[in-house]
Amino acid sequence: MNSLLDVDRLVAGYYTPTGVLVTVTGVTFNIERGEIFAVVGESGCGKTTLAAAIYRILKYPGKVFHGSITLDGKDLLQMSEDEVREVRMKKISYVPQYAMDALDPVTKVGDFMRRALAEHGYPSDNMDELILEKLKLMRLPERVINMYPMELSGG
Ligand SMILES: Nc1ncnc2c1ncn2[C@@H]1O[C@H](COP(=O)(O)OP(=O)(O)OP(=O)(O)O)[C@@H](O)[C@H]1O
Ligand SMILES: [Mg+2]
Known part of the structure; x- marks a missing residue:
């Protein structure tokens, strides 16, 4: 059986005036059903960028450059906006740091x-x-x- 969430070699970051800043540098992990999973790291290491990529809210100048994010067997990065809207809140939610x-x-x-x-x-x-x-x-x-x-x- 597939994992609930499967992040594979994800590369994401931002276009900046001085070039591309890659903050998520090839991240791979799986989360199983019922599992509680935490991503920990120093400020600026890319946790929010990773979360935004998974929730499909990483918008320009942010970008996912490479890799895949599979939720329940479906590639989130290939979904249309309508399809993403279907899974948001129902299967995946994002609680921002400063609600x-x-x-x-x-x-x-x-x-x-x-x-x-x-x-x-x-x-x-x-x-x-x-x-x-x-x-x-x-x-x-x-x-x-x-x-x-x-x-x-x-x-
Ligand atoms: N819109 C943006 N344009 C350019 N760089 C950005 C942008 N947003 C974030 N960054 C940079 O990307 C890097 C990762 O930021 P991110 O917010 O993902 O870190 P974080 O791990 O969530 O940090 P914190 O623990 O402080 O919340 C940082 O160096 C940050 O300055
Ligand atoms: Mg953050």
């Missing part, structure tokens, strides 16, 4: 959830019910719907 900067501070939590659910094709009619259900799953109170991201902890 407070990544989320629009004037959008309420409920609206973020509504948008995410709509993006994933949930019908709008029973959306409120669904949001309450999801909050319950996370053991968060109902009033979170009307709170702003900064009113919750980063994690």
Whole structure:
């Protein structure tokens, strides 16, 4: 059986005014189902670049130059934007280091959830019910719907 995530000889980096900066220099690893896997390294060694490549959000001047990223048997780097949207949040998620900067501070939590659910094709009619259900799953109170991201902890 395939690994859940298979990163093979991945080379990624950035175009800079002084040339190409390669920060992910041929990285290979597999993550099995149920496995907890950590990438550790000094600041600037390329951890975020690696994560961005895997989540397919590494955009110009960033670029994957070589290698493959296989998720559940499918090559992520060959997927169309629509196909990637299908796997994002469902099979793979990215929690940024500075969540407070990544989320629009004037959008309420409920609206973020509504948008995410709509993006994933949930019908709008029973959306409120669904949001309450999801909050319950996370053991968060109902009033979170009307709170702003900064009113919750980063994690
Ligand atoms: N947009 C960019 N253009 C040029 N170089 C970049 C860009 N973004 C990051 N880099 C460089 O790529 C290298 C890797 O950065 P990256 O953010 O992946 O490191 P990191 O391991 O996540 O660091 P930290 O632990 O500080 O989060 C660094 O040298 C950084 O300066
Ligand atoms: Mg980082």
